[in-house]
Amino acid sequence: MSHPLRLGIAGLGTVGVGVIKIVMQHGDMLRARSGRDITISAVSARSKSKDRGVDLSNFDWEDDPVALATRDDVDVYVELMGGEDGPALASVKAALNAGKHVVTANKAMLAIHGQELAELAEFKGVNLRFEAAVAGGIPIIKSLTESLAGNKITRVMGVMNGTCNYILTRMETAGLPYDEVFEEANQLGYLEADPNLDVGGIDAAHKLVLLSSIAYGTQVDFASAQLQGIQRISIVDIKHAAEMGYRIKLLGVSQMTDAGLIQTMRPCLVPALSPLGLLEGGTNMVIVEGDSVGQIVLRGAGAGEGPTASAVFGDVMDIARGINIPVFGIPAAQLTKSTPADSSGESAYYMRLNLKDKAGAMASASSALADAGISIDKMTQHSSDDNVARVLIVTHPTTGETASKAAQAIENTGVLELPPVVLKIETV
Amino acid sequence: MSHPLRLGIAGLGTVGVGVIKIVMQHGDMLRARSGRDITISAVSARSKSKDRGVDLSNFDWEDDPVALATRDDVDVYVELMGGEDGPALASVKAALNAGKHVVTANKAMLAIHGQELAELAEFKGVNLRFEAAVAGGIPIIKSLTESLAGNKITRVMGVMNGTCNYILTRMETAGLPYDEVFEEANQLGYLEADPNLDVGGIDAAHKLVLLSSIAYGTQVDFASAQLQGIQRISIVDIKHAAEMGYRIKLLGVSQMTDAGLIQTMRPCLVPALSPLGLLEGGTNMVIVEGDSVGQIVLRGAGAGEGPTASAVFGDVMDIARGINIPVFGIPAAQLTKSTPADSSGESAYYMRLNLKDKAGAMASASSALADAGISIDKMTQHSSDDNVARVLIVTHPTTGETASKAAQAIENTGVLELPPVVLKIETV
CATH class of the missing domain: 3.40.50.720 (NAD(P)-binding Rossmann-like Domain)
Structure with a gap:
């Protein structure tokens, strides 16, 4: 002994x-x-x-x-x-x-x-x-550092902020607007002292960049992670996504490409019946893809007394058992500086445009989209009570850069009542 | 170096x-x-x-x-x-x-x-x-032994034979009978040299008893695991389960109770939209419940070159890094002998009775159920081409022992054309 x-x-x-x-x-x-x-x-x-x-x-x-x-x-x-x-x-x-x-x-x-x-x-x-x-009781750090040590990791994804997931699923199930559910979460004590850490995606991005470091042998780089919060997701977005077979999740994606390291944390549409889409409330999920293992999915409570204490104790027990391996899987001195890169590849995007209710608004928006080279897969238009025409669009596959530029071009035409909401549709 | x-x-x-x-x-x-x-x-x-x-x-x-x-x-x-x-x-x-x-x-x-x-x-x-x-590329051994070492483990469940899961999901999606899909799996090389290792639940039970040992600090005890294979699951069972919102999975359950250690590997009905229910093809899933961590779900490929080699290499890398902990989490000399126990608690059961098409058969079966103290939640009867009346029953919650006794009593009345199929409905 x-x-x-x-x-x-x-x-x-x-x-x-x-x-x-x-x-x-x-x-x-x-x-x-x-x-x-x-x-x-x-x-x-x-x-x-x-x-x-x-x-x-x-x-x-x-x-x-x-x-x-x-x-x-x-x-x-x-x-x-x-x-x-x-x-x-x-x-x-x-x-x-x-x-x-x-x-x-x-x-x-x-x-x-x-x-x-x-x-x-x-x-x-x-x-x-x-x-x-990272991700409460889910053993993702150990799995990535140790169990998958024979793999070249190709992608890490995850829903890693239980508060955001609670807010988004509660908006859907109770049909309540963001502000009300935010207040509810606040009263339940789910929010950090600075709520922007949660709803701005910062807390979840902190976790994602730690996973990147282990996955790719790179120095932790939070500064170049691309963040978008959930504050502008409305019940309309959630309902429309559901009608199309999707759910909206604050999803982190970390991927090493030839161009460099992509790290994004932003609300995305994911298939409603996928493991990510089925995630409810405060539950977290991390998905790891490696060249040998294929895809591994880990799911569990992302916060709370028991789950987080369980994770702390996993580490304590490793130390008690004499395990000592480098903090991020390889010696810190060998961690390389990564080159940040933008999202690669094409995917469909969801857009919500709240148009001023005046003649020509839709025409201006449409031609801005066309000019940017974006073609429309589906479009529906709803009038709302407040003299705003709400246009919901799903694009054909395009790059994130093109989608952002198109949204900016539409905004520049001056026909929007509110800034556009642009969400990637992840096929996972 | x-x-x-x-x-x-x-x-x-x-x-x-x-x-x-x-x-x-x-x-x-x-x-x-x-x-x-x-x-x-x-x-x-x-x-x-x-x-x-x-x-x-x-x-x-x-x-x-x-x-x-x-x-x-x-x-x-x-x-x-x-x-x-x-x-x-x-x-x-x-x-x-x-x-x-x-x-x-x-x-x-x-x-x-x-x-x-x-x-x-x-x-x-x-x-x-x-x-x-165990479970191919899923890092379940390490998670259980190391990450969850601060938890008293209360239950381990899993779908851990990809071949059986392939057969069951293929029967459902293609609408093919067991024998045909079995032959298909055989030609695809999915089956062990002795197929009974797969379809009889033996291979999956081998895995389950290893997890039990780590979870509860007990000596591996395969002899007292209760096994039931998938050979008698018919397309009728799968369809009927689907109509009620369930799917049939070969599910292993290991649970330490006051009465002793329960280890079962058998086909069960699980909710279709639960993580287990959504599992397709050769994918495996292991669910671990601990007193601190709550419920953790791990999902990944259960077999194949890459995933299994990934798991082998996780172990090789641990050895390379100098990690050496007891094989089953505590020193082998301290592992206790467990007392085997039967399934505890009550749950609903699914039964299929293929009755001889003669007067009084249904009455005999019904009274045998009633005599055993089982009450019926739902029942449907179908006539088939072959002069057999097929009765599909969902019971109100009862014990496994009672369900088995009732099935035996029905068989003893001589009204059955085939032995009854009795499957537990797991609420997971």
């Missing part, structure tokens, strides 16, 4: 509490599986007095996460505070510098500082693990 | 060839990911002269797999011959005794001899890995 593995946990929100519960409830099981005791030496959070439903009296308390991270009786620093910089980054650096292993759920920090932190961890010979940072 | 990891590969069917291709095509990638070269020292198969589409001239040839397994220049013995005993078992034992790591896709061998082999591997301090033995 090896000596115990001693944790220091910073951040006692639902996930931190979930991790503590696993330690408290499953001591024998964890010992059998890892060959050693897993213990908690100390914890840290903003409020010491808050009742979190677990007994913290057996653990030391540290107000300062940096102090926690560097304690002599901490082998693994578990960072669950979140935030791109600030105390999370400072304490993780302090832990690594002190030769401690780090397990974190902090996608924002890693999406921005992942390269620097990975280099530091590997220089110090310790683990920096982040299964919990 | 560590010294190379040298493989010896026994069995050069599609999977062995797939493994060789990965080594040949991805040398640089494998070196970057594992920190060392992966090489092949020697290979073995039944026929040396057969053209397999890959150049074997750089590898030594061994006629005897035992000789291959014990060569000084082999670090990892990759056993891809298959078969419960014989050369596979002999060579794996020889490899372990010689202190070689073993990677195998041999579910039959492990389902019967897993405990003995795990004890030997752990005594020798080497790896015995088998990701490729």
Whole structure:
């Protein structure tokens, strides 16, 4: 029997509490599986007095996460505070510098500082693990880094923000407008303190760029990911998509092409009866394509106390078992800088044009589309109460660049009441 | 850079060839990911002269797999011959005794001899890995053993025989009877040399019992798994199930209850629009439920050159990276003997009764059901061309034991032309 593995946990929100519960409830099981005791030496959070439903009296308390991270009786620093910089980054650096292993759920920090932190961890010979940072309880980091290590990965896709998926599926099932469901989600506590992290696609893109790094051996590059949020998706879009056999999902796509790395996070239409289309509420899904394995689909809860704590603990158990592999699958020093590329290939696009209700508006829009070289597969027009003619279009296959240029050209004609909504139709 | 990891590969069917291709095509990638070269020292198969589409001239040839397994220049013995005993078992034992790591896709061998082999591997301090033995390219062994190591696993379910799933979905889509589709599958080379391994559910049950062992820390126990094959599923069952919103799948369920371990592999009705219901052709799916993670679903190709070679290589890369954890997640000496239990809980059952076309047959069957305490939710009766009245029944929730007893009682009345078909309706 090896000596115990001693944790220091910073951040006692639902996930931190979930991790503590696993330690408290499953001591024998964890010992059998890892060959050693897993213990908690100390914890840290903003409020010491808050009742979190677990007994913290057996653990030391540290107000300062940096102090926690560097304690002599901490082998693994578990960072669950979140935030791109600030105390999370400072304490993780302090832990690594002190030769401690780090397990974190902090996608924002890693999406921005992942390269620097990975280099530091590997220089110090310790683990920096982040299964919990991507898609909650779904074991996607380990699958990509380890199980699929014999594959050249060709594409990674995923629905990885449960809040957005909740909003979109709730709009559809309850027939409620975006603003109302957004407010509902807010009251249910589903939204981040800055809701734009969720609905703007930022949180999901943080996750996607971490997967890209492992998939292609490239340095994490959040800055060049192309983002589009769900804020402008209306119930009309959802209904029209459903009529055509599609559902709208905030979908991330990461693909390495000859031109470079494509990383997009945006609402797309996906076939309603595909695994992605059937995804409800807060459930996440990640799809990985490799040259040997073909397509693998992983599905599970993307957030919440239990699922995220499960992912944190997968990493803790790996460390307890002595597993130590490079943070992003190959040594950080060997990760290459990728060249960002635009979406390649052609696909159909969905467009919603809210035209001013005046003569010639439709003609102007149509000729702008034709000028851009886009041909129309299907088109329906609806009048609404507010003197706006709503035109819903599905194009024949075209490139993303052409679709964007056409939308811009239509907007430039001045016939639109609102900016156009342009969504890719993914065939997945 | 560590010294190379040298493989010896026994069995050069599609999977062995797939493994060789990965080594040949991805040398640089494998070196970057594992920190060392992966090489092949020697290979073995039944026929040396057969053209397999890959150049074997750089590898030594061994006629005897035992000789291959014990060569000084082999670090990892990759056993891809298959078969419960014989050369596979002999060579794996020889490899372990010689202190070689073993990677195998041999579910039959492990389902019967897993405990003995795990004890030997752990005594020798080497790896015995088998990701490729279960559900092809799906990383279920690693997910269960490592990613979910912080969970008490409560249930594992899966569709893990692609051939059966192909037969069942093909019967439905083409409207063809079992015998015809079976012959089709045979000509396509989808069936094992002994087809009963596939259609009898034996191959899938071999896989299920390996998952049970990891999930619950119990010794592999194939002998007490309850098996039912798909041979008696008719197109009528498939059509009737579809009308009610279900599909028939050969589904494995492993569950630890207070009464003991339930392991069943049998055709069941599952909701048509559930992840399991939507599974087509040779695709496999495994569902794992844990106390923290909730439900995780993994889907991918269950067989074939690429997917299975991908799984083999996941294991090879783990060994190259120095990972060594117990074969079934906890040391083999600590695996407990499980008590087999019957299916617990109640559910609805589907029954097909082919009644002799004579007065009173229906009355006898109905009263036998009533006597057994089974009440009927839905019933339809069809006359067929062959003087048989076909009665299709969905029961109200009842236990598996009661459903079986009722079916037996009906058979005992002598009114049936064929034995009854009784299928559980899983709500998943």
